[in-house]
Amino acid sequence: xxxxxxxxxxxxxxxxxxxxxxxxxxxxxxxxxxxxxxxxxxxxxxxxxxxxxxxxxxxxxxxxxxxxxxxxxxxxxxxxxxxxxxxxxxxxxxxxxxxxxxxxxxxxxxxxx
Amino acid sequence: xxxxxxxxxxxxxxxxxxxxxxxxxxxxxxxxxxxxxxxxxxxxxxxxxxxxxxxxxxxxxxxxxxxxxxxxxxxxxxxxxxxxxxxxxxxxxxxxxxxxxxxxxxxxxxxxxxx
Numbered sequence: 001x002x003x004x005x006x007x008x009x010x011x012x013x014x015x016x017x018x019x020x021x022x023x024x025x026x027x028x029x030x031x032x033x034x035x036x037x038x039x040x041x042x043x044x045x046x047x048x049x050x051x052x053x054x055x056x057x058x059x060x061x062x063x064x065x066x067x068x069x070x071x072x073x074x075x076x077x078x079x080x081x082x083x084x085x086x087x088x089x090x091x092x093x094x095x096x097x098x099x100x101x102x103x104x105x106x107x108x109x110x111x112x113x
Numbered sequence: 114x115x116x117x118x119x120x121x122x123x124x125x126x127x128x129x130x131x132x133x134x135x136x137x138x139x140x141x142x143x144x145x146x147x148x149x150x151x152x153x154x155x156x157x158x159x160x161x162x163x164x165x166x167x168x169x170x171x172x173x174x175x176x177x178x179x180x181x182x183x184x185x186x187x188x189x190x191x192x193x194x195x196x197x198x199x200x201x202x203x204x205x206x207x208x209x210x211x212x213x214x215x216x217x218x219x220x221x222x223x224x225x226x227x228x
Contacts, residue, residue, distance in 0.1 A: 006155075009153075031213055031214060032213050032214040034216060034217075036219075041222075041224075042221055042222065043117075043119075043203055043219035043220050043221045043222045044156075044203070044219045045219070046216055046217075046218065049216060051214055089155060089156065093213040093214065094213060095213050096213065097213065098163065098210055098211055098213065099144060099163075099207050099209065099210050099211065099212055099213055099215050099217070100158065100161065100171075101156075101158075101217055103155040103156040103157075104155055105153060105154060105155040106153075106155055
């Protein structure tokens with residue numbers, strides 16, 4: 001089955017700096033890659049996603065890039081703010097196998113004011 | 114107000130007791146999912162249902178059971194056979210369970226503690 005690895009497990013940045021979280025996947029048939037933000041004690045919230053026919057997607061301060069050849073995708077947060085502090089999860093879904101998501105192990109991001 | 118609701122938010126049970134976690138959605142989604150979350154391990158799939166009256170085991174189904182009698186409801190029972198039931202349980206739904214590019218939306222979760 002698909003295997004998703006996520007790095008780093010923890011990340012601290014100064015307010016205003018950029019943060020980058022990277023994920024790799026193993027199944028070349030994966031075609032959908034969502035990113036979720038989870039605040040303490042709450043359910044994950046989708047923040048951005050990308051499909052395999054697109055190399056980059058941006059939404060205000062958040063962007064995701066996808067390299068299908070290398071089988072990795074990354075989340076980029078610019079101009080970080082204290083409210084960006086949370087745990088971020090990447091996931092991958094494999095084409096023609098239904099809608100089962102394979103999650104990374106999460107990155108705990110702390111933005112230092 | 115559309116969304117996914119899970120109840121209760123916190124649940125305490127004695128060892129050896131079965132317990133049922135509720136998940137309801139009013140998004141008119143066909144597919145629903147149950148995940149277990151432990152610290153440092155991400156989300157692991159317990160069961161999923163692509164359509165009413167049908168469901169499949171996920172990666173860690175042992176010690177759990179589900180039913181899907183109504184489109185909007187997907188309750189999860191944690192049985193006494195589950196060796197380590199203390200965890201954060203998350204329910205999710207998506208428009209279809211057959212399309213790999215459909216987004217899954219999550220509920221707020223239930224934290225189960227077995228004493």
